[in-house]
Amino acid sequence: MxxxxxxxxxxxxxxxxxxxxxxxxxxxxxxxxxxxxxxxxxxxxxxxxxxxxxxxxxxxxxxxxxxxxxxxxxxxxxxxxxxxxxxxxxxxxxxxxxxxxxxxxxxxxxxxxxxxxxxxxxxxxxxxLWGGQDIQRMNDSGTLKALFIRMSKHPSCFRLTGDILTDWTEGEGRRVLFSGSVAELCPLAPNNVNTMAAAAVAAGTLGFTGVRGEIVSDTKLRDYHVVEVEVTGPDGFSVNTVRRNPANLGAVTGTATxxxxxxxxxxxxxxxxxxxxx
Known part of the structure; x- marks a missing residue:
């Protein structure tokens, strides 16, 4: 109390x-x-x-x-x-x-x-997550049709349960590590995709299985993480946002978070x- x-x-x-x-x-x-x-x-x-x-x-x-x-x-x-x-x-x-x-x-x-x-x-x-309350309002009103989130970070910022990123080399550029449902992605990168998990909560009718996610390793991203959100509604409605979140090398969480x-x-x-x- x-x-x-x-x-x-x-x-x-x-x-x-x-x-x-x-x-x-x-x-x-x-x-x-x-x-x-x-x-x-x-x-x-x-x-x-x-x-x-x-x-x-x-x-x-x-x-x-x-x-x-x-x-x-x-x-x-x-x-x-x-x-x-x-x-x-x-x-x-x-x-x-x-x-x-x-x-x-x-x-x-x-x-x-x-x-x-x-x-x-x-x-x-x-x-x-940028626009989470807006996503939730669309979900609650029945107008949310699809949601996709891409998170791009320097490879040193990922904490993955598998070995898919053990062979990265500085300067290699961009590599898509996973693309699929957030339900499948969360166990792979439990410390890196909490933003996607929050989106799946906001988009309750789609849920973790229906929300799509992608994680990207990019050795050019030495100073920030990038979070891209694509929201789709009815009759051609869509919103795309890009957030650049300042972050140090090796940091799981961006400073603005x-x-x-x-x-x-x-x-x-x-x-x-x-x-x-x-």
Missing amino acids: ATDASTLRIGVVGYGHLGVFLVEKILRDGPRLGLILSFVWNRNPDKLKGSVPAELILKDLSSFADRRSDVIVEVCHPHIVRKFGVHFLSQSHLMVGSPSALSDPDLNQKLCQASLQHANTLYVPSGA YNSFWNSLLTCKGHGGRVYLC
């Missing part, structure tokens, strides 16, 4: 680059915005020492409920969503930073049921126990 009517207690699960950013923002700016940290967990707790106040470090994630959070923010790996997502929703709202986990239809259904049962909202941040994620967190104040794109 919140400490008072205007304060939200935030638990952060994961302390990679995005987790560090969020924890620092909450500690610095949270109090004046009505946010305070309830705990921070990381797979390697030693990484938290000296950076996070000792009383906020949670060593055993299974004891998260003892910290009585209003919102739990997952920013680590889809595995944590699979293992703890339903439990998190039984106690608090949940913002899923790894929505690629929702490509598993069984898990997706269980999380939606838990959200409804416990009246806690499953928040899905838009991340690098950090602020997008923070702005999403500021909206997590309860929306009736449902799935909510924020």
